Amino acid sequence: MTGLGALIKRNTKMFFKDKGLFFTSLITPLILLVLYITFLGNVYRDSFEMAFPEGMKIPGKLLDAAVGGQLISSLLAVCCVTVAFCSNMLMVQDKVTGAKKDFTIAPVKGTTIAVGYYISTLLSTLLICLIATGAGFLYLGKVGWYLSAEDVALILLDVFLLVMFGVALSSIINFFLSTQGQISAVGSIVSSMYGFLCGAYMPISQFGEGLRNVLAFLPGTYATSLLRNHALRGVFAELNAQEYPADVINILRDVIDCNVYFFDTKVEIATMYLILGGSAAILIGIYVIMNLMKKK
Numbered sequence: 001m002t003g004l005g006a007l008i009k010r011n012t013k014m015f016f017k018d019k020g021l022f023f024t025s026l027i028t029p030l031i032l033l034v035l036y037i038t039f040l041g042n043v044y045r046d047s048f049e050m051a052f053p054e055g056m057k058i059p060g061k062l063l064d065a066a067v068g069g070q071l072i073s074s075l076l077a078v079c080c081v082t083v084a085f086c087s088n089m090l091m092v093q094d095k096v097t098g099a100k101k102d103f104t105i106a107p108v109k110g111t112t113i114a115v116g117y118y119i120s121t122l123l124s125t126l127l128i129c130l131i132a133t134g135a136g137f138l139y140l141g142k143v144g145w146y147l148s149a150e151d152v153a154l155i156l157l158d159v160f161l162l163v164m165f166g167v168a169l170s171s172i173i174n175f176f177l178s179t180q181g182q183i184s185a186v187g188s189i190v191s192s193m194y195g196f197l198c199g200a201y202m203p204i205s206q207f208g209e210g211l212r213n214v215l216a217f218l219p220g221t222y223a224t225s226l227l228r229n230h231a232l233r234g235v236f237a238e239l240n241a242q243e244y245p246a247d248v249i250n251i252l253r254d255v256i257d258c259n260v261y262f263f264d265t266k267v268e269i270a271t272m273y274l275i276l277g278g279s280a281a282i283l284i285g286i287y288v289i290m291n292l293m294k295k296k
Helices: 002-017 019-050 060-087 089-097 099-105 110-143 149-174 180-197 209-215 219-241 246-255 269-295
Strands: none
Touching (some): 002 019, 002 089, 002 110, 019 060, 060 089, 060 110, 060 219, 089 149, 089 180, 110 269, 149 219, 219 246
16 A cells, blocks of 8 residues: 555656646646637527527526536536546656656556556546636636536536546556657547547537437446536526426427437436446456556
């Protein structure tokens, strides 16, 4: 345990010591928030308004809160994974500099080294994503706050589980990387594609049936839906309190992916948690097994 604690401390200090890596990881979610507000805000606003029947309108403040909830959930759905890849670069950098060889010479198990990388990356990524979450809450406080204390707690839980998933996924992929060029290539691919695959940029409900069915097998789909549900629960509760028709509210939930379907079966919130948490646990297990096999 002492060896694991020393590795976690060392890896965490190395991440924060690299100012370029740290500030890049930190500022990326904030830049994305500004870009989302600028470019996606109107798209989300139009899609939300178009879901209402002709002649039925939503109050301006409530609409702003709905758009804000979509923006924040999209931001967190992407950042919890992409920041993990950025934070996990130390694993590959140690291969490039030869520091990894020094660890293997020391009387420390390979699995201990692997777990040390995972936990330190988890801590670094979680810190940055919590800062991004705080920025998102400040934005919601400005445009329209309908979150309860329970909603806030559930959003934080969603972030934690998604960071666990993102760090495990990046650990498995980075296991096979050994050069700076490979790091850059993988980072670019993940940053450009993941937002579309998880439904953050465009709701999955807007895709064709075939693609929707394929994306229903990906854990990121359910992570985005969890964040959507908890960021917008207060908005839907207010719509219900103002006696908007239940079928209209349900259509809205379908349009923005609060309701997600596995083929024709609606996936419940509890099932989404099982999928996301189970996927994170499976990926962590695969990562540990890969390190055990490499040792053998």
